[in-house]
Amino acid sequence: MAAEPIRISDSDDLRIAAFRSIRERDLVGRQGRFVAEGTVVLRMLASAHGGASGFRAEAILVLENRLGGLAEILARFPASVPVYVADRAVFNAIAGFDMHRGVLAIGRREEAADAAALIASLPADSLVLAACGISNHDNMGALFRNAAAFGADAVLLDETCCDPLYRKAIRVSVGAVLSVPFARGGDANTLLGRLAEAGFVIWALSPRGETSIARIEASPRLALVAGTEGEGLPPAILSRFHTARIPQRPGLDSLNVATASGIALYQMALLGGRVQ
């Protein structure tokens, strides 16, 4: 049962201070807090709230004319999560820009997942996406969207990846950041070593990979490793694990990392019968 909406008529109201100038604050640390925007992401937050991944909603801000259409989703949050409502002028003054989606939520991750614990929790048949050095929030969001579409069980990010809980990454992921379990931190070699110890067959994706992604072999536990577009994965990773390439015309810049990882995950998901 959702909270009774609280009307806000002053953008300086302290109760909605967390929502102020969200765009500018997007790039600074927020103690595990994140911003969810739009209906689809709010729905994912409702599903994640209070679950094993440690996500909680702290407050929701809704444009007054969206309240009716969102009733069903809002009803999924407990009454302890305040719902604020404002008209267009106040709403935009709070957000600091014209937020045409008209729905914002502040979420919090109680405790960041630990890679070792996440790996230990994975089922016998698992597909994992590992990423290394992904610094672009669009690409990060797209990686999660692809991971969700092809049923990946977890995403592991090394310490050089950007935070998937940034507003834009969450939005581009269509909320998948809140649904696919992930851990971030540590160096890539250690992370992948842990996966190998846990029985994962690891495929590093590279334009110069040895095996076409169309010809890799099935295995109950598969991990795909994606790197940055420019530099690609470090030689230490490419020499330690299997390497796979997306077959493509020679002489071109490699595919965007989002598309390349999507193709590779598609192929791995088909192989493992995760999608049909």
Add this chain to the structure above:
Amino acid sequence: MAAEPIRISDSDDLRIAAFRSIRERDLVGRQGRFVAEGTVVLRMLASAHGGASGFRAEAILVLENRLGGLAEILARFPASVPVYVADRAVFNAIAGFDMHRGVLAIGRREEAADAAALIASLPADSLVLAACGISNHDNMGALFRNAAAFGADAVLLDETCCDPLYRKAIRVSVGAVLSVPFARGGDANTLLGRLAEAGFVIWALSPRGETSIARIEASPRLALVAGTEGEGLPPAILSRFHTARIPQRPGLDSLNVATASGIALYQMALLGGRVQ
């Protein structure tokens, strides 16, 4: 043999008027003109210049400290294409923003390709990407990048698609807009009817498509039709042609159109032996 570089020391110099405030003018009509930015795109323009697609470079503007590194590419343009050089302050004052790539070119398409003529020119074994209602320049650029990666012979855009010759679309395509033959205009039904008459087996991509893209049959002439993410392809198209889906987990927002088209083109290119 390239032109001798001409030094520009005043951002109001009339000779470089075409480069002024490029970002603001990006969204207005430019009589077949377009802006190419960055080394990779300049290289593609050099390859396209004077070729069958009707692309020509009109002028090139280079940051002075990039001149040496670009010499090889600049040498591929005829001396009739002026090369202007400026220092950082003048260069940024001309462009209207900090253009860290330091290379801009004004290109022109002499004559826009006609869809019927383009279809008539296609080889017996062909792969075509058709798109309908793509209004986002990032997605448009990504479609071309994918088309190039998987060896598509042409891209056909209906009249509701945005112009792939916008600066950002060219950049995201990594110059593929200048290398993959394309035509834009007309309504989708007519365009696809033409392809069908020319012997193309047409697959419309949809989350609710009847056949998994992994199971479509080979054909010498294959066309993929991609629509917008939100609304998808019009019912008139989905009911007239074969429909294919990217197999994925249920209950999720469909994949981004760039990733979905990348997966479908990958699968079609494998089927036709275009990539290995």
